[in-house]
Amino acid sequence: MTGRQDIGGLHVSFSGIRHGFTHGERVVRALWGIDLEIPAGQFVCLVGPSGCGKTTLLGMVAGLVKPREGTVALDSQPVTHVRRDVAYMLARDALLPWLNARHNAELGLLVRGVAKAERARRVEAWLARVGLSEFADSNILRLSQGMRQRVAIARTLVQEPRCILMDEPFAALDAQTRILVQQSFVNLWEQQRATVIFVTHDLAEAILLGDRVVLMSRRPGRIVADMPIELPRPRDLHTPSANEGFDMTHVKLADLLRDQVLAADAA
Numbered sequence: 001m002t003g004r005q006d007i008g009g010l011h012v013s014f015s016g017i018r019h020g021f022t023h024g025e026r027v028v029r030a031l032w033g034i035d036l037e038i039p040a041g042q043f044v045c046l047v048g049p050s051g052c053g054k055t056t057l058l059g060m061v062a063g064l065v066k067p068r069e070g071t072v073a074l075d076s077q078p079v080t081h082v083r084r085d086v087a088y089m090l091a092r093d094a095l096l097p098w099l100n101a102r103h104n105a106e107l108g109l110l111v112r113g114v115a116k117a118e119r120a121r122r123v124e125a126w127l128a129r130v131g132l133s134e135f136a137d138s139n140i141l142r143l144s145q146g147m148r149q150r151v152a153i154a155r156t157l158v159q160e161p162r163c164i165l166m167d168e169p170f171a172a173l174d175a176q177t178r179i180l181v182q183q184s185f186v187n188l189w190e191q192q193r194a195t196v197i198f199v200t201h202d203l204a205e206a207i208l209l210g211d212r213v214v215l216m217s218r219r220p221g222r223i224v225a226d227m228p229i230e231l232p233r234p235r236d237l238h239t240p241s242a243n244e245g246f247d248m249t250h251v252k253l254a255d256l257l258r259d260q261v262l263a264a265d266a267a
Contacts, residue, residue: 007160007161007162007192007193007194008040008041008162008193008194009039009040009041009042009162009163009193009194009195009196010040010074010075010085010086010162010163010194010195011037011038011039011040011074011075011076011195012036012037012038012061012072012073012074012163012195012197013036013037013038013071013072013073013074013076014034014035014036014037014057014060014070014071014072015035015070015071015072015073016033016034016035016069016070016071017031017033017034017035017057017060017067017069017070017071017072018031018032018033018034018067018068018069018070019031019053019056019060019065019067019068019069019070020068020220028219029219029220030053030056030219030220030221031053031056031057031067031220031221031222032220032221032222033222034053034057034070034221034222034223035223036214036223036226038195038197039195040075040162040195041193041194041195042195042196042211042212043189043195043196043198043209043210043211043212044195044196044197044198044210044211044212044213044214045198045199045200045205045206045207045209045210045212045213045214046197046198046199046200046214046216047200047201047203047206047213047214047215047216047253047257048215048216048217048218048221048257048260049216049217049218049219049257049260050201051218051219052216052217052218052219052220052221052260053216053219053220053221054167054199054216054221055167055199056221057197057221058088058165058167058197058199060072060079061074061079061086061163061165061197062082062086062088062165063079063080063081063082063083063086064082074086074163084112084159085160085161085162085163086161086162086163086164086165087108087156087157087159087161087163087164087165088165088166088167089152089153089156089164089165089166089167089169090167090169091167091168091169091171091172092172093145093148093149093151093152094152095140095148095151095152095155096140097140097141099140100136100137100138100139100140101127101132101135101136101137101138101140101143101147101151102123102127102136102137104140104151104152104155105123105126105127105151105154105155105158106119106120106122106123106155106158107155108155108156108158108159109122109123109158109159112159122158123136123154123158124136125158126154126157126158127151127154129154129157129188130150130151130153130154130184130188131150131184132147132150132151132154135147144177145172145173145174145177146173146174146177146180146181149169149170149172149173149177149181150181150184152169153181153184153185153188157188157192160192161194162194162195163194163195163196163197164189164194164195164196164197165197166196166197166198166199167199168199168200168201169198170182170205171200171201171202179237179238182205182208182209182237183237186209186234186235186237190233198210203250203253203254203257204240204250206253207229207231207240207246207249207250207253208231208235208237208240208243208246210229211228211229212226212227212228212229213225213226213227213229213253214226214227215227215253215256215257215260216260217260218260224256224260225253225256227249227252227253229249230245230249231243231244231245231246231249232244
């Protein structure tokens, strides 16, 4: 951020999405009949069986995948290319081992041609926000996995994205570190209020982080549930059941997810 706390998000719209992949001489349907509206600034979690098209939806928003049918739009503008106000965070930190924490965090700004002094100012601020100021010049390979993921968060948010795509970004972390990094990210998101589309296989994570959980069916992916999460913020990430309404929400979504997983295994 450049001193702002209100960058705001993009409105994301999926309309009539049908998509598939060529497999030999036939097309395998991956997504079918996806219609989804995500208001600006909302934190939406996508959950569903492996292979249901969650990551493909992220790729469409990022401008990396073109749907065979239908339209993906950001603030009513169809996505036709990669945009600078959309950031993509992967399951692994994807940091460059020959660069230190500071240079990894500024990489996106460097690629975008941001002036050196401005890069330095913004990166310093974001490394402070994720608690890594004293490790700015550290070799990436000497940092813990949790610290590396926080560098990846800084690299993502320093670009001031209005939409953040996250594909199981905390899955590789141990349980305790995962909670700490989740909390760090949520705190920063609450300041910035970018739109977040977060893919996870962890239903508890989806409920604790999201404003809304969208549950997808087995392939071809369809939306089978779209549930607002009414748990007040801030939420207790250490003790999920301490959040009023968590257990009831988890049971309801777990039953739906179990049905989809069993259907996928039987297919």
